[in-house]
Amino acid sequence: MRVERILAPNPGPFTGSGTNTYLIISDGEALIIDPGPLERAHEEAILTSLVDLRPKGILVTHTHEDHAPLANPLAADLDLPAYGYAPGPNFKPDLLLADEDWVWFGREQVQALHTPGHSVDHLCFLARDSLFTGDHIMGGSSVVVEDMSAYLASLRRLQQLHPARLYPGHGLVMHDPAGIVAGYIEHRLQREQQVLSAIKTGASTVMDIVQTVYEDIDSDLHPLAAMSVRAHLTKLADDGVVQHMENDVVSLVGELP
Numbered sequence: 001m002r003v004e005r006i007l008a009p010n011p012g013p014f015t016g017s018g019t020n021t022y023l024i025i026s027d028g029e030a031l032i033i034d035p036g037p038l039e040r041a042h043e044e045a046i047l048t049s050l051v052d053l054r055p056k057g058i059l060v061t062h063t064h065e066d067h068a069p070l071a072n073p074l075a076a077d078l079d080l081p082a083y084g085y086a087p088g089p090n091f092k093p094d095l096l097l098a099d100e101d102w103v104w105f106g107r108e109q110v111q112a113l114h115t116p117g118h119s120v121d122h123l124c125f126l127a128r129d130s131l132f133t134g135d136h137i138m139g140g141s142s143v144v145v146e147d148m149s150a151y152l153a154s155l156r157r158l159q160q161l162h163p164a165r166l167y168p169g170h171g172l173v174m175h176d177p178a179g180i181v182a183g184y185i186e187h188r189l190q191r192e193q194q195v196l197s198a199i200k201t202g203a204s205t206v207m208d209i210v211q212t213v214y215e216d217i218d219s220d221l222h223p224l225a226a227m228s229v230r231a232h233l234t235k236l237a238d239d240g241v242v243q244h245m246e247n248d249v250v251s252l253v254g255e256l257p
Contacts, residue, residue, distance in 0.1 A: 001026050001108050001128055003167065006045050008036040010066055013221065016141045016170040019066045023049055024127055026106025032058045033125060033132050034169060035070035043070060050078075056105045057081050059097075059112075061134025061169060062122040063088025085114060086121040097123060115158070117151025118143055129164035131177065137184060139171020144224050148188065148231040149238060155185050195232045199242060199250060206230060206248035 001024060008019040021042070022033040030053045036042055058075050060068045060082065068084070068091035075082040075094065083103060084093035097103070099114035111126045118135045125132040135143060136154060145151045159181050166174040174180050191213065198212040206226050214225040226248075233244040244250050 001106075001130075003130065004049055005167075005173075006042070006049055008042045008066070009039060010037050010042075013218075014141050014144075014224070015066050016139060018170070020167070020169055020171075021046060022132060022167055023053070024105070024108070024110065024130075024132075025053060026108040028052075029054045029056050029106040031056055031103065031105045031110060032074070034059070034061055034067045034134065035074050037066055038069045038073070043074060046074065055080055057083055057103060059103065059110065059123075059125055060084040060091055060093070061124065061132070061136075062119045063091045064119065064135065065090050067134065067169060083112075084121070085112070085123050088121060113157070115154035117145055117147050117154045119146055120150075122154075124158070126161065126163065129162075130167060131158065131161065131163040131165070132167045133158075134169040137166055137174070137180065138168040139174065141170055142224075143184075145188075145228050145231045148192075148228075148235040151231070152185060152188060152235075155181055155188075159185075191228070192232050192236065195229060196236065196241065199252060204249060204251065206233070206250065209233075209250070 004023040006021040011018045019036040021036050023030045035058060055078050057080050058071050060071050071082045071091050081094040083095050083097050085097055097112040101112045103110045113124045113126060115122050115124045115136045122136055124136055163177045166177050194213045195209055198209045203209045203212050206229050209229050210222050210225045233250055236242040237244045242250055242252055
């Protein structure tokens, strides 16, 4: 099995150097993972890389705009199926993939793993001992989390797979999966304690917490930081530690906001 990376020309604060499109190749057949945004130059780069290969399908990790929009038009152009967990605003799968489903190409197969957290529809793809992580694990930018409980559970699931390398949706290949996944879990648990500490010392709204916990990041990124804070608060509320109420007001359980 061989892996080729094609970098989309969409660098930015949330995409790092750009979105990674991957070709995974076996016996002259290829699967395309995350064709990325609607960008003609990037589509041409993918098509050029497919010369002398027989493409078999397009796999989408999730429906965010930097990963999925090119999938349907490219699939139509190549007369291929596009696979994904669920439809979204930028993507409609031709074939749905459930957790632990397999897709064959050449002499190899890829297993879809449902890994919610960054988004409810997120998939990672396991091919031999290589894990394609989409935005569940990424380099060059921080992961924004919608559901913290699900995200941590998905990380712990990946720990049990013991892959040899990670191919992230952004950034370069990672060769210490065990250390990286453990570090991600530790970071999120530390953030949870920082959020809780901010509440205990007087923060009473989501933005109060953001300004305390994320004081060292550019304020332009605070709206995204607020998404992660809300995900932490939802988990803490489910754990019975805080009350997360309307209008982003928060307090410890048993205290008035």
